[in-house]
Amino acid sequence: MSILVGKETRLLVQGITGREGSFHTAQMIEYGTNVVAGVTPGKGGEWAVGNVPVFDTVKEAVDATAANTSIIYVPARFSPDAILEAADAGIELVICITEGIPALDMVSVRAFLDTTNTRLVGPNCPGVITPGEAKVGIMPGHIHTPGPVGIVSRSGTLTYEVVYALTARGIGQSTAVGIGGDPIIGTTFLDVLQMFEEDPGTEQVVLIGEIGGTDEQRAAEFIASKMTKPVVGFIAGRTAPPGKRMGHAGAIISGGEGTAEEKIAALKAAGVAVASHPEEIADLVARNL
Amino acid sequence: MKLHEYQSKRIFAKYGIPIPRGEVATTPAEARDIAVRLGKPVVVKSQVLVGGRGKAGGIKLAKTPDEAEQVAAQILGMEIKGLTVKKVLVDEAADIRSEIYLGAVLDRAARRVAIMASSEGGVEIEEVAAKTPEKIITVHVHPFLGLKDYQARNLAYGIGLPKEHVKAFVKIAKGLYNAYVGTDASLAEINPLVITGEGKLLAVDGKIVLDDSALFRHPDLAEMRDPDDEDEYEREARRYGLTYIHLDGEIGCMVNGAGLAMATMDIVKLYGGEPANFLDIGGGAQADKVAAALRIILSDERVKAVLINIFGGITRCDEVARGILEATSTLDVRVPFVVRLVGTNEEEGRRLLAQANMITATSLAEAAQKAVAAAKGELA
Numbered sequence: 001m002s003i004l005v006g007k008e009t010r011l012l013v014q015g016i017t018g019r020e021g022s023f024h025t026a027q028m029i030e031y032g033t034n035v036v037a038g039v040t041p042g043k044g045g046e047w048a049v050g051n052v053p054v055f056d057t058v059k060e061a062v063d064a065t066a067a068n069t070s071i072i073y074v075p076a077r078f079s080p081d082a083i084l085e086a087a088d089a090g091i092e093l094v095i096c097i098t099e100g101i102p103a104l105d106m107v108s109v110r111a112f113l114d115t116t117n118t119r120l121v122g123p124n125c126p127g128v129i130t131p132g133e134a135k136v137g138i139m140p141g142h143i144h145t146p147g148p149v150g151i152v153s154r155s156g157t158l159t160y161e162v163v164y165a166l167t168a169r170g171i172g173q174s175t176a177v178g179i180g181g182d183p184i185i186g187t188t189f190l191d192v193l194q195m196f197e198e199d200p201g202t203e204q205v206v207l208i209g210e211i212g213g214t215d216e217q218r219a220a221e222f223i224a225s226k227m228t229k230p231v232v233g234f235i236a237g238r239t240a241p242p243g244k245r246m247g248h249a250g251a252i253i254s255g256g257e258g259t260a261e262e263k264i265a266a267l268k269a270a271g272v273a274v275a276s277h278p279e280e281i282a283d284l285v286a287r288n289l
Numbered sequence: 290m291k292l293h294e295y296q297s298k299r300i301f302a303k304y305g306i307p308i309p310r311g312e313v314a315t316t317p318a319e320a321r322d323i324a325v326r327l328g329k330p331v332v333v334k335s336q337v338l339v340g341g342r343g344k345a346g347g348i349k350l351a352k353t354p355d356e357a358e359q360v361a362a363q364i365l366g367m368e369i370k371g372l373t374v375k376k377v378l379v380d381e382a383a384d385i386r387s388e389i390y391l392g393a394v395l396d397r398a399a400r401r402v403a404i405m406a407s408s409e410g411g412v413e414i415e416e417v418a419a420k421t422p423e424k425i426i427t428v429h430v431h432p433f434l435g436l437k438d439y440q441a442r443n444l445a446y447g448i449g450l451p452k453e454h455v456k457a458f459v460k461i462a463k464g465l466y467n468a469y470v471g472t473d474a475s476l477a478e479i480n481p482l483v484i485t486g487e488g489k490l491l492a493v494d495g496k497i498v499l500d501d502s503a504l505f506r507h508p509d510l511a512e513m514r515d516p517d518d519e520d521e522y523e524r525e526a527r528r529y530g531l532t533y534i535h536l537d538g539e540i541g542c543m544v545n546g547a548g549l550a551m552a553t554m555d556i557v558k559l560y561g562g563e564p565a566n567f568l569d570i571g572g573g574a575q576a577d578k579v580a581a582a583l584r585i586i587l588s589d590e591r592v593k594a595v596l597i598n599i600f601g602g603i604t605r606c607d608e609v610a611r612g613i614l615e616a617t618s619t620l621d622v623r624v625p626f627v628v629r630l631v632g633t634n635e636e637e638g639r640r641l642l643a644q645a646n647m648i649t650a651t652s653l654a655e656a657a658q659k660a661v662a663a664a665k666g667e668l669a
Binding site: 076077100101102103104105107108110111126138139140143153154155156157158159160161164181183184208210211213214215218234236237238239240241244245246247248249250251255256260276277278279 | 395397398400401402414415418419431432433470473475500501502503505506532534536544545546547548549550551552554555556557558559564567569572600601602603631632633652653654657
């Protein structure tokens with residue numbers, strides 16, 4: 001078992017003919033992901049990455065292929081439109097990789113999505129992988145291995161680091177979810193924790209947070225009140241200075257809010273074992289097995 | 290990206306928010322001329338992108354044009370928190386009876402723009418939030434509706450605004466929201482919004498911070514960037530599409546990915562070192578970008594060791610290795626390098642660096658410990 005993506009995923013790639021889109025589509029297919037369609041306006045009728053049919057619109061692609069999940073590789077200025085198009089066509093899960101979407105665009109997109117049944121993961125995220133079943137994202141597939149640990153993270157390469165350390169110790173992952181480093185995102189820690197709590201294939205959860213916002217604090221409240229499975233945590237950015245945007249648009253300490261210290265304190269108070277550096281996460285996870 | 294007070298207020302004025310009459314001067318003589326034109330007592334305000342200008346002596350009243358020239362001479366060229374004052378705003382001095390705070394900010398938890406008002410104007414809103422949070426009234430704006438009149442009235446009544454000012458306040462609050470959306474801001478503040486002796490509302494100070502991700506659709510605003518807003522290293526990094534933040538430590542860090550870059554800085558600190566910078570080379574960086582990143586790190590004279598931590602995904606370790614070799618072959622490198630390459634094409638990357646006499650590490654903890662030791666001169 002797993003969450004969000006798996007064998008049942010029928011994936012549509014928005015921006016499939018672009019440089020990033022075509023490269024990662026090939027990687028996803030190689031991993032075993034069921035890629036059923038691509039969309040690039042103006043290139044309908046063509047074929048991409050071998051034998052993936054390309055459509056002009058998401059609606060046509062869904063009608064023809066019954067795609068249920070979409071991944072977005074289009075440039076930032078076109079991404080809000082791409083997310084809305086996927087939601088309007090009834091796609092259940094939209095994963096947006098694109099970095100640099102204006103925050104106010106995401107405010108509108110989120111407000112619209114709240115009126116639909118579409119779930120958005122991202123933007124500015126590495127995607128979601130269920131090892132051995134489906135890779136919907138840009139993460140290196142080979143470092144993952146199937147197993148009982150669910151991972152949810154705001155960061156890309158930091159997640160790879162943790163997965164690598166887990167796999168090296170023979171500890172597999174149920175699903176790894178990158179929720180993204182932007183201030184406004186579709187799926188939060190809280191949402192993913194809830195899914196992992198309900199997933200019979202997940203025995204414990206690793207939460208990788210960073211400075212900025214209060215999402216980790218709200219996750220801590222949920223862990224304390226609702227979660228029965230053990231959670232191991234890590235927060236990046238203890239040495240980050242206030243007022244500076246640390247790469248991710250969402251990783252900024254502003255008005256004294258969003259520091260690593262307050263997040264670590266909240267997680268510890270909720271009974272989470274918090275690692276002092278990424279590789280220690282694997283030690284803490286091993287202890288719970 | 291931060292805008293100056295004068296830039297912010299000019300934007301506010303375009304959205305129907307009343308601001309004092311005023312102009313910008315770069316010399317004391319210009320300040321004098323402006324004061325003559327205004328024909329009233331003026332306030333001379335340093336234009337630097339830091340808070341606390343008043344306390345630093347960067348804002349002064351002048352009753353006459355002669356006085357305006359004198360105080361402008363004092364303020365121009367002064368240093369405020371490390372920034373040199375190059376411009377002053379000469380505004381007609383307002384007859385201030387009371388001060389209000391009005392601000393717009395993105396509330397991440399609510400996923401809405403929040404408009405906040407407080408009767409405690411003229412002080413930083415964070416201070417009010419810490420001491421008297423009940424004095425801040427907040428409304429959240431639905432993006433499809435915009436700020437509605439009733440919401441603005443709720444703010445006005447909530448802060449106990451005298452009722453003769455409510456109508457003008459509603460217009461200003463809506464103007465502020467429209468300015469926020471119109472410029473793709475991440476923060477827009479009027480602090481203070483004052484009630485004058487003539488019974489008018491006036492935005493005497495203003496601040497706008499723009500969302501960098503939206504600058505592509507605001508070329509006019511992007512041009513307003515003050516080069517002093519970032520240091521020389523940060524400016525150079527931006528040219529190459531790198532994210533670099535200058536810190537005070539001695540261990541230069543080059544990492545791919547923002548989260549991993551922060552975690553790498555943290556682990557350096559954990560093992561007793563101090564990071565000299567945050568640097569994210571991003572995903573899929575080519576050799577030239579890596580070389581540029583290293584040049585920037587090495588141009589900081591405080592750097593005593595360089596820690597390179599790459600987890601290859603889209604980024605290929607062999608490309609990074611080529612960039613390292615390119616940089617080290619053209620630069621006079623006098624500090625030790627600790628390199629950790631993991632992931633895509635790691636063998637090729639390591640093979641390329643084998644001849645380069647660099648300290649290598651397999652785990653992140655090992656890399657950090659070695660970098661700290663190397664910076665102290667404990668590793669050859």
